[in-house]
Amino acid sequence: MSAQLKLEDSAGAGLANAEKGLSREWRAFWRNPLAVAGVVILAFLVLFSWAGPLFYHVNPKALDLAHIVSPPFAGHILGTDGVGRDQLAQLMWGGQLSLLVGFAAAVAGMAIGVIYGLVSAELGGWVDTVLMRFVDVTLAVPGIYLLLLLDSMLSPNSFTMIFIIAVTSWQGIARIVRGEVLSLRTRDFVEAARAEGASWGRVMFRHYLPNTLGPIIVYTTFSVGGAILTVAGLSFLGLGLPPNDPNWGTSIANAMSYTFQNAWWLIYPPGILIVLAELAVNFLGDAFNAAFDPRLRGSR
Amino acid sequence: MLRYALRRLLESIPTMLGITILTFLLAHLVPGNPALAMLGPHATHRAIAVIDHQFGLDKPLPVQYVIWLWQVLHGNLGISYTQNLPVTTLIWQALPRTLAIVGIGTVIADVLSVIQGLYQAHHQGRPSDNIVTLLAYFFYSMPTFWLGVLLIIWFSIDLPIFPPGGISDPGQTMNFVVWFSHISLPVITLVIVTVAFWGRFMRASVIESLVQDYIRTARAKGLHERTVLYRHAFRNSLLPLITLFGFSLPTLFAGALFIEEVFNYPGLGLLFWHAALTRDYPTVFGITLIIGILTILGNLTADLLYAVADPRIRYN
Numbered sequence: 261m262s263a264q265l266k267l268e269d270s271a272g273a274g275l276a277n278a279e280k281g282l283s284r285e286w287r288a289f290w291r292n293p294l295a296v297a298g299v300v301i302l303a304f305l306v307l308f309s310w311a312g313p314l315f316y317h318v319n320p321k322a323l324d325l326a327h328i329v330s331p332p333f334a335g336h337i338l339g340t341d342g343v344g345r346d347q348l349a350q351l352m353w354g355g356q357l358s359l360l361v362g363f364a365a366a367v368a369g370m371a372i373g374v375i376y377g378l379v380s381a382e383l384g385g386w387v388d389t390v391l392m393r394f395v396d397v398t399l400a401v402p403g404i405y406l407l408l409l410l411d412s413m414l415s416p417n418s419f420t421m422i423f424i425i426a427v428t429s430w431q432g433i434a435r436i437v438r439g440e441v442l443s444l445r446t447r448d449f450v451e452a453a454r455a456e457g458a459s460w461g462r463v464m465f466r467h468y469l470p471n472t473l474g475p476i477i478v479y480t481t482f483s484v485g486g487a488i489l490t491v492a493g494l495s496f497l498g499l500g501l502p503p504n505d506p507n508w509g510t511s512i513a514n515a516m517s518y519t520f521q522n523a524w525w526l527i528y529p530p531g532i533l534i535v536l537a538e539l540a541v542n543f544l545g546d547a548f549n550a551a552f553d554p555r556l557r558g559s560r
Numbered sequence: 561m562l563r564y565a566l567r568r569l570l571e572s573i574p575t576m577l578g579i580t581i582l583t584f585l586l587a588h589l590v591p592g593n594p595a596l597a598m599l600g601p602h603a604t605h606r607a608i609a610v611i612d613h614q615f616g617l618d619k620p621l622p623v624q625y626v627i628w629l630w631q632v633l634h635g636n637l638g639i640s641y642t643q644n645l646p647v648t649t650l651i652w653q654a655l656p657r658t659l660a661i662v663g664i665g666t667v668i669a670d671v672l673s674v675i676q677g678l679y680q681a682h683h684q685g686r687p688s689d690n691i692v693t694l695l696a697y698f699f700y701s702m703p704t705f706w707l708g709v710l711l712i713i714w715f716s717i718d719l720p721i722f723p724p725g726g727i728s729d730p731g732q733t734m735n736f737v738v739w740f741s742h743i744s745l746p747v748i749t750l751v752i753v754t755v756a757f758w759g760r761f762m763r764a765s766v767i768e769s770l771v772q773d774y775i776r777t778a779r780a781k782g783l784h785e786r787t788v789l790y791r792h793a794f795r796n797s798l799l800p801l802i803t804l805f806g807f808s809l810p811t812l813f814a815g816a817l818f819i820e821e822v823f824n825y826p827g828l829g830l831l832f833w834h835a836a837l838t839r840d841y842p843t844v845f846g847i848t849l850i851i852g853i854l855t856i857l858g859n860l861t862a863d864l865l866y867a868v869a870d871p872r873i874r875y876n
Contacts, residue, residue, distance in 0.1 A: 393574060393575065393578060394578065396575050396578070397575055397578035397579050397582055397852075398582070399810070400575060400579055400810070400852045400853075400855045400856050401579065401582075401810070401848055401851060401852045401855070403810065403814060404814040404817055404818075405813070405814070405817070405832060405847070405848050405851055406848070408832065408833065408836040408844075409586060409836065409844055409845075409848060411836070412836040412837070412839055412844065413586075413589065485701075489703055492703055493703060493704075493705065493818060496703075496705050496818075496821075497818075497821060497833060498837065499836065499837070509703075512703070512705065512706055512709065515709070516709060516822075519709060519712060519713050519717060520717060522713075522717075527709060527710075527713065530706075531702070531703065531706040531709075531710070534701075534702075534703050534706065535698065535701045535702055535703075535706075538700075538701030538702075538703075539697060539698070539701045542697060542700065542701060543697070
């Protein structure tokens with residue numbers, strides 16, 4: 261959500277640079293400490309979730325009935341949950357699902373939004389009006405209500421989850437792409453390309469997409485954070501991913517039953533991992549935004 | 561001004577109609593039908609056909625939509641499958657509770673994010689500015705529901721200051737103190753996540769207004785820096801707050817849903833969540849409709865407030 265406001269003011273940014281490639285933006289990006297911090301945190305989370313299980317050979321679904329809600333000890337480094345499952349293994353495997361579903365959902369939403377925005381701007385006229393009205397309508401209902409509604413209609417698994425999040429989170433990018441294309445259409449280099457007889461596809465992929473890449477990258481980065489939160493939130497509400505597959509949201513939901521027993525090893529770690537993922541994504545998004553927006557460049 | 565307000569109101573009608581169409585179509589995509597829900601799994605085809613006819617479910621879809629819309633306009637959102645009460649009754653019970661959290665939370669969040677913006681703008685670039693920015697990043701990155709759980713652990717289990725949830729404890733008679741203590745933690749949760757989001761914009765807004773010409777004039781007049789900041793910059797940096805409020809309404813309602821779930825606070829969000837879990841579709845669609853309309857009206861109010869607050873904007 262912070263992305264929308266930020267992007268609306270960066271909407272005109274990054275136009276002139278596309279023909280020269282994005283190297284200047286990348287250099288500005290890497291000079292930003294926020295970017296470095298984001299990449300480091302993200303690398304840690306990816307290693308934790310994917311490389312972790314290679315070193316920590318504990319089945320996340322195995323029930324150790326001798327140790328139920330047990331605080332950390334040598335056998336279970338981060339303790340066990342209410343049915344004796346190893347918390348650390350749960351968090352590692354849960355990380356794979358939480359991060360993958362979040363990333364896939366954001367990319368899928370981005371794809372829908374880019375196509376919708378391009379089509380709306382290209383067709384123009386009353387089609388454009390109707391398409392954008394539809395965006396207004398879907399934005400008026402808070403995403404989570406639409407999500408719960410769709411979720412109650414479809415049976416939950418990773419793919420329906422990605423689908424549900426994608427179809428409820430494409431509107432922002434659609435608006436941005438439409439706005440960018442509308443302003444690009446009248447620019448000299450696009451008119452020149454058209455006058456030279458460039459095909460519709462060439463204008464689309466050679467001129468429109470590269471020039472909207474900056475805002476698309478920034479927005480999609482923030483969307484990954486939103487999607488990870490949504491996956492966690494829906495799982496927390498008991499409506500997201502199947503409760504047997506470990507994921508960070510379900511871990512927090514399960515921990516809720518043990519708040520009165522002070523089971524800190526169940527309550528804090530999954531939340532901290534989500535916070536780290538969100539921090540990484542927000543850092544990266546802000547760093548991309550600063551790199552792609554010429555008005556912000558150099559001000560940090 | 562009045563003409564502008566009327567025009568904006570008329571312009572929002574297609575969006576509202578759009579919401580009703582979307583809700584209606586989704587309601588028809590749902591597996592199962594009301595007759596089956598009312599009669600149970602052993603209903604005969606004949607009985608289902610009778611009910612279908614009675615409810616007009618055998619008519620073409622557009623006709624059904626018009627009938628449904630007519631009912632909605634008369635305040636009839638159907639009967640809840642699970643609670644056997646009109647959906648409007650349930651909504652009227654829950655809505656004020658949600659509005660209490662969102663309303664009080666918004667006012668406090670407004671004040672705090674203005675203070676944060678002024679403080680950071682005043683200390684721009686200094687360590688204290690960076691610390692506040694980092695804190696805001698941190699709280700902004702926190703899932704609302706996890707923050708709620710932590711607040712329950714800290715302030716109602718470890719330090720029993722507030723009750724952990726509900727709107728009153730069993731056997732308690734309702735009074736202001738009971739009400740206030742029960743909404744405290746939900747409101748605090750909403751305030752923290754909202755300020756983390758708004759504060760950043762307020763900082764940017766104050767900093768932006770500090771480079772305007774009228775600020776240079778005020779400084780050139782020899783006004784004290786404090787007067788410049790708190791009288792001149794302050795007032796003008798309030799404007800984005802209005803837009804931000806209208807823009808954040810869906811987020812606020814979404815946040816309220818998680819908060820109500822964590823604190824077991826029987827507002828619109830909890831009602832919606834229970835309805836979604838039990839596939840109580842009339843309630844689900846009724847609430848979707850109400851929230852959509854509230855959001856549009858909220859945005860409209862924000863636009864009108866903006867017009868009142870900013871004399872530079874002329875509306876014809």
